[in-house]
Amino acid sequence: MRDARSTQLAGRPAKSDASSNLGKHVLRSSTLAEKRLDEITEEDLRAWRKDLSSSLKRVSRVRTATNFKAALNAAYRPYRKRLPADFAESVRLGLSFEDEGPSFEERARENQVLDDAEVRAIIAAAIEIDLDGDLARLIVLLAATGARFSQVTRMIVGDVQFGQSRLIVPNSRKGKRRHDSYTAMRVGEDVLAALRPVCEGRSSREPLLCRWRYVQLGVNTWKRDRRGPWTSSSEMTRPWKQICEKAGIDPVVPYALRHSSIVRGIKAGLPIRLVAALHDTSVVMIERHYSRWITDGLEDLAAQAIIPLLAPPPPMLEKAA
Structure with missing residues (x-):
């Protein structure tokens, strides 16, 4: 689907980043690629995410996980009657990077x-x-x-x-x-x-x-x-x-x-x-x-919303004097 969209936008045959990312990091994953869709758990996805090459920058890992999430969500629609009821939620949580905290790119902004x-x-x-x-x-x-x-x-x-x-x-x-x-x-x-x-x-x-x-x-x-x-x-x-x-x-x-x-x-x-x-x-x-x-x-x-609340001189200051 992504390749078809890239081809349409470019006006010529074109491959999307999803082709290389999903081919390399998902289809070649021995622990995940052979599993049936209804066998994939949140723990499987979390383990896959953590196993992504440490040489990848966070932005690349996030992009790869986002492509993977889109693919799983697209597959969920035609097979939803045969998949666990919490499949979509497992995909969302398993591929989330929130537990890693803010990225270097975000801190460097x-x-x-x-x-x-x-x-x-x-x-x-x-x-x-x-x-x-x-x-x-x-x-x-x-x-x-x-x-x-x-x-x-x-x-x-x-x-x-x-x-x-x-x-x-x-x-x-x-x-x-x-x-x-x-x-x-x-x-x-x-x-x-x-x-x-x-x-x-x-x-x-x-x-x-x-x-x-x-x-x-x-x-x-x-x-x-x-x-x-x-x-x-x-x-x-x-x-x-x-x-x-x-x-x-x-x-x-x-x-x-x-x-x-x-x-x-x-x-x-x-x-x-x-x-x-x-x-x-x-x-x-x-x-x-x-x-x-x-x-x-x-x-x-916000400073413009500040108004004087005490008529000068403030009574407590006058007594103190």
Whole structure:
């Protein structure tokens, strides 16, 4: 199912991460793969989860377990009459990582939040390093919208609405959405000016962001071949490191631009529901991962609710004097 969806989205035969993850870590598991579905217990799933290679980062282990959980839940529907009544609950508890506590990635999130000056420094470094402007425009969009790489790279020329000073950002294809949906985001004139050169004279249905593709002519010899849309976030890995170095910023991941955008909205006093909607996520996720900034951002608002309760001078102070 995942491979079929990946093929549909890519427009060509494509394998999903579920193929490699489930093939390697589930189908090759001698203790689990041979069991009948109605024989699998919560203890079996918990043991499998703990046996996942220690070389895998937590995010990879969670992704693999999530794929496995989706497969088991999909199998539950047609066989539910023959499975134990608590099968779904056993799957949920057996593949949960809550007993491990917060991950390193979650604890490190604080270090991935950039202030406005650092975001500007990254954009300035990108403009200086990227002579074509393709990577720089990508980074400008990531910073201005806080969207994921997969969202901004699906934008088309018509998604830039100069008259309304806004962008139409496709929502993520995560979850169970059955149709494409979009989020309208207001942006500044500086962002619109950066996008104008790639919008003028192009069809509204063309991909907004493109980059050069190269063909190899010989050893260390490459030639520009054609321009095409970005396809993978790995395409920006190497120049991103150079950008961070040039900007004088400790190494962070490009996703830091999303973290920073969310925190910027929280600090500006925007309703949490609006921050979640603009960033195509849920209030629960915002509250779970950005609770510290929610508290800090609302502190000034809470201070405005403080009123004098004692007429000066307070009676007890007057008696003490």
